[in-house]
Amino acid sequence: MMSCCSQCRHDNPPAAKFCANCGAKLDVPCPACGHGNAPGARFCTECGEALGPAAPPARAAPEAYTPRHLAERILSSRAALEGERKHVTVLLADLKGSMELLADRDPEEARRLLDPVLEHMMEAVHHYEGTVNQVMGDGIMALFGAPLSHEDHALRACHAALRMQARVGRYGDLVQRTQGVPVQIRIGLNSGEVVVRSIGSDLHMDYSAVGQTTHLAARMEQMAKPGCTMLTPATLRLVEGWVTVKSLGPVPIKGLTEPLEVFELLGTTAGQTRLRVAAGRGLTRFVGRDVELEQLRVLVERARAGHGQVVALVGEPGVGKSRLIWELVRSHRTDGWLVLQASAVAYGKASPFLPVVEILKAYLGVEDRDDVRRAREKLIGKVLTLDESLRPAIAGLQHLLDGPVEDAAWQGLGVDQRRRRALDAVKRVLLRESRAQPLLLVVEDLHWADTDSQALLANLVESLPSHPILLVVNYRPDYRHEWGSKTYYSQIRLDPLPPETAEALLEALLGADAGLGPLRSLLIDRTQGNPFFLEESVRALAESGVLGGQRGAYRLTGSIQNIQVPPTVQAILAARIDHLGPSDKALLQSASVVGTDVPLAVLEAVADLPESDLLRGLERLQSAEFLYETRLAPDTEYTFKHALTHEVAYGSLLHDRRRGLHARVVDAIERLYPDALAEHRDRLLHHAFRGEVWDRAVTYLRDTSEITSEAEIGEMMGIGPESPGYLWWTGEHHRAIKAAERDIAVAASFGNFAMRIVSSCRLGYARHALGEYARAADVLRQTAASLQGDLAHERFGMAGLPAVFSRSYLAWCLAERGEFDEGVAAGEQGVRIAESADHLYSRAHIAFGLGTLSVIRGVPEEAIAVLERGLVGARMANVPFLFPFLLAPLGAAYTLAGAPDRAVPLLEQAVEQAAAMKLRANHALRLAWLARACLLQGRRGPAADHARHALDVATECSERGQQAYAHLVLAELAASGDAPDTSAAEAAYGQALELAAALEMRPLAALCRLGLGALHARAGHPDRARPLLDDAARTIEALGMRSWLAEARRASG
Structure with missing residues (x-):
């Protein structure tokens, strides 16, 4: 150009x-x-x-792209960030078609074209206080809400995406004109949980997604068209009402079992406040604030009489400050008043005059779509119509509206002079307007206001007494101002609703269904009567399917035992916690491990702080209203003010850190109360299990004569000597079934969904071990079916995902029955769930299920590929107790592939490790597979020993299916060699076939018929051989058991 x-x-x-x-x-x-x-x-x-x-080229080192003010904030809280779980919004952006843009260009010239794109991307992220944690050639990855939590992380990310698109779009137009090539970016957004694993002094952070957070953000980016931003329902839920979007409908996403509805981000909604957003969904009944509303009415009348007033509504997030203002503004008391409203925003401190400009635009009627000329026309018309003497104020007002100021005197002013003139102009106009009509000024969330906006309000307050103006502000308790001494200043403190009022609000939200009584009590206890927390909790329960029906007429349709903190509430509380100093935050997290009630002596033992520092920290946490002192004698004890705050603080800790702290709590209680351990049994049992101090956990569990409370269940299963998991592991499968059925009944009585899921999985394992494959499959199918959507990614206290475990054993059960297609489908579902959750342990477990299926089906190459990947995953996940589960079928697969020399070491390792771990469940099958591999090597003696051992173990453990496998190997031993024992072989084949037929093990029964038929054929009994061989061939052909197809066809041919 x-x-x-x-x-x-x-x-x-x-x-x-x-x-x-x-x-x-x-x-x-x-x-x-x-x-x-x-x-x-x-x-x-x-x-x-x-x-x-031109700015220097962007570099990949984080210190090059993290602004100093953000770097200082991040590094100042580094100690608290070394290993934390965070709820964030992930933004991924890249330059579409960068290869075409850079093709055939000199590298320096290509860099000059690309660098501004990256700089615009990073500038937009930093403008909204996000963190760029990766620069990837032609794109970036950024996080909002980590390392520093933001309660509006999703909205910040949306604003950043829109700013990014606008700035790159303008740059792209220039490049198109000058270079003739298009420059457009695509952006993906998703919200969820990530893990901040480490942070170094150079700001290099290693983020690892928990679940599908980063994966889905990347998928959104890849699916977005150039110039577009796509986001997930998880992000939309957090910004609904604040932004405008277009639904693109459900689309299939790799790694998800169901299509996901996705959205294109179009823009923001002008002039929104939290209450306007809430009103769009429908406001709930206004309860419990009659006294406060009457106080505001009195102040309205004073201001109307010309005695200006300023009133501050003070309270924690969610107590109803904005709702009280909403009710005032829309009441008849403000008829005839000019109402001007503005809200500060959490990311607004870097944007001077944000609430002031909002008030000014509302007064002038300036809309976002107005261009500079139209805004100037409205400004001049409004101001001069009000009072010609205000003409000198126009330059300052025009400056606030970001329009060009055509005033020579103004151009000669310095920055500070312009600021003072602009603020004075707004004040003069507002005071003059109040002489024409009473003026109600509302500024919400003053704690987030920039210093210039706060300066205007402070200046305005000085002039209020002689004007009919009511200034209403709201802010959180930690905000400070200089108005407290004014006689015309009032403060109204809003506390959470008392139980009876909270009950009335819940009745309006939930309805009067009698079955909702326990839920009402639970919600009031968890939220402590905070209206916003109550509303969001009900909304989350309805969205997750725990509540059915509609607002005001809900009914309970799911378990209330594992209620999650709603994402909106999580964001608020996490941001409050991150506002603490590093040592206070660490102290709060340590307290959360001790429990909702925190004995000082126990906390002192685990907090790693000198006594003086500990006490000062506790004073600060009390002052900030995180904890309060509940008991002084005989031992000092503190309690979390909010159960939800306790959950968020505890949930921010990584599992390893939690486990270590729980173990230290056990040590502390045993040391502090050696003569009163019985009184602390419940607490000791809880911490021993959470701390994985298994020997003491079993001891305290053994001291329990019966289950007396839900605190003793759920997490208590799987390790105690009477638990179904322990009994299955040790081969006592009949007792395991009784224990699992007992626990399922207990879970039903408590409404404990997690316990039901875990117990059902173990019931399925035990029935499978007994050879009850059809009954086991039914249990496992039902378990898998109840774990859909978000529930599929829940662990419910297990080491991995029950949604995967159930499908892994279901695949094995179905394989034994010859139902391979359904088994593969179940296994592939498990793979998708494990991959979308990015959970290595679960991925390894489903590899075991699918690999075992492939062994039974006779497809060794598939089994080897799957199982070797599973072994790598098990090693990466550091779960050695999975090794025998994976090594055994891998060895069996190599045996099928004709490589016994590779098979035997694997099977021997599996057998040795299982014996060392006292793992008897399905151990007989490991021994039978080892016997067959040894037989293929020609080592008949070891083969016979292992086969007989397999039969003994299977008999002792009542594992009838594994007895069948052992009999089959014993038959193959007897039928082979230089001097085959035909009668022994026939007897063993007959026993194996009888068991396989009774248990409906079609593949194994076919192999028994194939071997027995071949035995009869070699013995010269074709009439006995033919029916067996034909039957075997038909089954093997029908089931696609490839390893035996050729042999079956030859034998029946």
């Missing part, structure tokens, strides 16, 4: 700095919008972009 001289209009080459015709210096094009600017200009007169020399 040619560069046109502004003096003589001569076209010059793009790189020219002076006109070739007249010698004049050429205009400077803006890199952002392309507007021509006068030579020497430092900023674009059209968009305000800097026109200085």
